[in-house]
Amino acid sequence: MEISLTEENYLKAIFSINMQTGGVGASTNQLSEHLTNKAGSVTDMLKRLSEKKLVQYKKYQNVHLSAKGEKMAIEIVRKHRLWEVFLMEKLKFGWDEVHDIAEQLEHIKSKELVNRLDVFLGHPKFDPHGDPIPDSKGQLNPLKAKPLHQFKNKGVYIFMGVTQHSASFLQHLSALGLAIGDTIKVEEINEFDNSLKVKINKNASCFFSEKVSSNILVELKK
Amino acid sequence: MEISLTEENYLKAIFSINMQTGGVGASTNQLSEHLTNKAGSVTDMLKRLSEKKLVQYKKYQNVHLSAKGEKMAIEIVRKHRLWEVFLMEKLKFGWDEVHDIAEQLEHIKSKELVNRLDVFLGHPKFDPHGDPIPDSKGQLNPLKAKPLHQFKNKGVYIFMGVTQHSASFLQHLSALGLAIGDTIKVEEINEFDNSLKVKINKNASCFFSEKVSSNILVELKK
C-alpha cells in the first residue's frame, strides 16, 4: 500500500494535534490551520484516508489515527528527528536551520536508510529541539518537561526543549544565549506582564517574555 | 521559479540522453522509454518545460536543454552522486543499493545542504559507480574511459566505471569480484560470442560475457 507525501503530512498533522490536545483527536479546522489548507480540502482528504483505513473518521467528529496510521505517523516523526540530528551533528547546521530541510527528508522511503542513519548517529534519544526520537519499534516516551510559565515559583530549572520550531523563535533563544541542557534560575516574576528575570548558567541576568517562557520546556533541577 | 519533482526528472532524463548520444538532444520516444511514460505524456511535459524556458522544443524535433535547464539538471546529478557517496561511505550501503535511494534524495531542495554534504564527504570527485561529480559551479568533466568491448586487443586495463546502475548488474560484478579501480587483464578474446577470459587483479581467471564487457568502462593501464 503506497502512501503519498501529502497523505504522510496529514497523518503527521493528526498525530501532532492529537498529542498536543491530549488524545482527543484532531478537528477539521485544526488540520486546516496546521496544514494551511482550506477546511473543505481537509474533509476531502479525511475521506480518502478513511478509505485506506489510516484514520477513523465520522462526519462532524474529530478524526483519530488508526493503529496503522499511527505507526506510519511515528515512523515519519522518527525520520524527521533523526535527520535533524544528522544535519546538526554531522553537517553543522544550526538548530534553527534543520527543521525545514527535515520536512523534506522525512519523506524519503527506505527502512534500511532510517536504521542505518540511526546507527550512524549512535542511536540518539533526542533531536536538536529536545524532542524524543521514537525507536525502531515505534516506541516513543514523551517528555515530562513542562512549559516554564506553568511553574509559578522562583527556582532553578533545566532547559529540556521547545514547543515551537520556527527559525525566528530559535534564533531569539540563541541570542539570549540559551541552549538545550542549560540551567535557568528564575530570580524574579513580574505579575504585571508575566515576564521573568532569569540567570542562564553563570551568565548575567536577562528577561524572558511570557511568549518565551510559555514556549520553552523545563524540568525542576534536582 | 519553482520546479516540481516530475519536471526535475524530465530535465535529468534529457540531460542523460543528450550525453549518451553525443549532444543531439533527446527524442520523444527516448524520453518515453527512459521515464516509462507514454509518448503523449512526454509531449505534454515538453510543452510545459518549453513555456518555462527550461528546454528548446520544436514539434517533431529532438528537445534540447536551455542553459538554465542544463544548470538545473547538473545540480540534480551533483546531488544524486553526492548522496550515493554518502550512502556508501558513511552508511555502508553496497554500490548496488544506493541508486534507488539517491533517486529520492536528489530532489531535496537546499543549496546549503548540498554544499555542506560535499564538505562532509571531503569533496569527492567520483561516485560509487565511477561517475564524475559536478562541482558547485556546475563544472563536470566526463570520464574518458571507454567500454571494455571497444578495445579489441588483449592487454591490461583499469576498471573505471559502469554504464548501467541496475542492482542485478552491479551484484553480478561484485560476484565476479570486481570493484572500481581493479586491474583487468584480458587474456583471451573469443570471436564467436565476444566473451573474454580475464584476470581480475591477482585472482584466478574468469569470463566476461559481451553484456558485461560492453557495460564496464576501462582505461588502458599505463
Add this chain to the structure above:
DNA sequence: ATAATAATTTAGGCTAGCCTAAAAAATGGG
C-alpha cells in the same frame, strides 16, 4: 427553546501529470 454564530461538509471547478486512441508528420526502401 430559539436564534445567532461557528464548524464542517458538499458542490462545482481548477491544474499537474498521467493514459488511450486517433490523426498527422516524418522516414526509409524500392
Add this chain to the structure above:
DNA sequence: CCCATTTTTTAGGCTAGCCTAAATTATTAT
C-alpha cells in the same frame, strides 16, 4: 517519388489535491 512503417502530436478523459461558495450541522448565548 511513393507507400508502408515509425514517430510524434492531438484530443478526450481520469485522479489527486487543491480552491471558493453555498448548504448543512453543531454549539453557544440569550
